[in-house]
Amino acid sequence: MRTTVVRSAVAAVSALVLAVTGVAWDQYTNLSDGLHRSAALGSGSGTSTGTDTNILVMGLDSRLDENGDPLPAAVYDAMHTGASDVGGYNANVLILLHVPGDGSRATAMSIPRDDYVSLAGVPDGQSKGKIKQAYGLAFDQEHKQLVAQGVTDAATLEQRSRDAGRTSEIATVRQFLGGVPVDHFVEVTMVAFYQLAQVVAPITVCLAENTQDSYSGANFHQGYQQLDAAQALAFVRQRRDTVHPSLNFTDLDRERRQQAFIASLAFQLKQAGTITDPTKLQGLIDVAKQNIAVDDGLDLLQFAQQASGLAGGNVTFTTLPIEKFGKDPLGEDVNIVDVAQVQATVARLLNPAAPTSAPAAPAAPLGTVDVLNATGRTGLAATVSQTLAGDGYTAGSTGNTARRASTVVHFPAGAGAAAAALAGTLGTSHTTEDGTVAPGHLEVVLGAGFTLPATSSATPTPAAAPTSALDGISGGGIPCVK
Structure with a gap:
């Protein structure tokens, strides 16, 4: 048909x-x-x-x-x-x-x-x-x-x-x-x-550190950012840092970028x-x-x-x-x-080996998280929502709101502990009770300069040195890399 x-x-x-x-x-x-x-x-x-x-x-x-x-x-x-x-x-x-x-x-x-x-x-x-x-x-x-x-x-x-x-x-x-x-x-x-990249731009990527390279033309800041076609090519070609040599880039890091x-x-x-x-x-x-x-x-x-x-x-x-x-x-x-x-x-x-024991029972949902983007960076709310879903939260609504400097988690009465845990995941300590937040929900407002911390399960930091261990990236999201 x-x-x-x-x-x-x-x-x-x-x-x-x-x-x-x-x-x-x-x-x-x-x-x-x-x-x-x-x-x-x-x-x-x-x-x-x-x-x-x-x-x-x-x-x-x-x-x-x-x-x-x-x-x-x-x-x-x-x-x-x-x-x-x-x-x-x-x-x-x-x-x-x-x-x-x-x-x-x-x-x-x-x-x-x-x-x-x-x-x-x-x-x-x-x-x-x-x-x-x-x-x-x-x-x-x-x-x-x-x-x-x-x-x-x-x-x-x-x-x-x-x-x-x-x-x-x-x-x-x-x-x-x-x-x-x-x-x-x-x-x-x-x-x-x-x-x-020209057809699908802008393309969102995530970096664990600021990095710059005159050879490939890479010049990126830490955290999520949107790239045009030329920047996307620089992103996947970068294998050195001409400003931050301590990052110790190698060709293996370029593999991770790809x-x-x-x-x-x-x-x-x-x-x-x-x-x-x-x-x-x-x-x-x-x-x-x-x-x-x-x-x-x-x-x-x-x-x-x-x-x-x-x-x-x-x-x-x-x-x-x-x-x-x-x-x-x-x-x-x-x-x-x-x-x-x-x-x-x-x-x-x-040829992966068949599991030898029954799989563990799935973890209980951590609650529904609504995300509001106050940074001005297009698409960030959806990206964070998806990332939190990978950490066990239920994805709620997403949207944009007026600019603000810091990231804050709003919570309904009785959900202070859950809000603090979410705030820790997001790398902030700001939480506030808000009667307009529905029971069972938490509301995140992303402030300027927000980046997911490297400890998030969805943002693995790659090793710079050669390794004999497997170092995998899962599909279905936007992982942070060097």
Whole structure:
């Protein structure tokens, strides 16, 4: 039926661009017919058992579009990433999305781009390197071979070289992760991320500290803030702080940024009604058709039926472990990995153990919280309401009110202890009894400069140092990160 609304997981933002949007049937056909399709997956990528699906998302460092053409100068200026000759065909974002066929929680595994691994097929004669390099090395090798064979058509050279890069990257990832099947892939260019952010901006994110970086153009304050497209790109690209060196940024923090951004965007797409806005929906589809490539076997409608829970937060993001930072034989910075540990981790994530005991009884609701925004920052009341819901409160009404300096919790008679507990969660000590607040409710008025404290269960603070432990972000909200 043309009026049937379906859930379509199209790609991921730098990692899952267009993560789970709802598309009417005619729009689905428009998208499916216009995507770049590739046969690079081949028959050597394995097939998941049952109805499970594994999708490898590859975000390219290239400053070119999917056809290999340069972008308008104004786009390069806005992206703050250098011109068309900067970057290359490295797969700087690698995320394996595992969607269980039974509808249970999906897992998005980020593979740090500088993991030093064996490269499948020895592309360009290189047996080991950073995992991101498999794409570019195979692209270069194929491009040189085609030119030597007399191929001169630019489009043919570009697409056949890209297919070689895709095949090599997929094979290298599979080998590194222990032979896991890759059922489908999605390839995203850097400009696709920027254009997506233009369509859906402003985008709300949350930072645990003030941070600034002249390389990426990042300049953010602590707490929740709304970003335009250029700022969003800086947010996911930042891997250093040129003003606060004590923050000790690493590439692992950039992985966390990407995960947090995807979680925030999916939450906002659902909350803001983007998928019911014809103009924005068409904008999302246009971005996908211009700058995203997928394997020729990906049936968007079938996958939509399987992955409808992702937009609702039914996904956990995690970064695969590294052992330490080190140098390769050429002196370049790399991540030293314990391959056996990585493969064991992936195996656990793909095949979680069944619970051995009955689940604990759910905690009693902590009460209904109404949130009023007195900061002037658009969308903050809804964000805080959702975050408190994650902490066990029931989401009440949200709205805006006159500006005020401090945050305060209003409570009805007899609810002083509950108000104090909520105030502590919000990082304030101001509470006041208010006879206009309904029984069973608490009312929060957010004052200027409000930020959720890092101890909130919905705002985990990532570790800056390398770690062998899983460090996950849950979907369904706007997490705070470094």
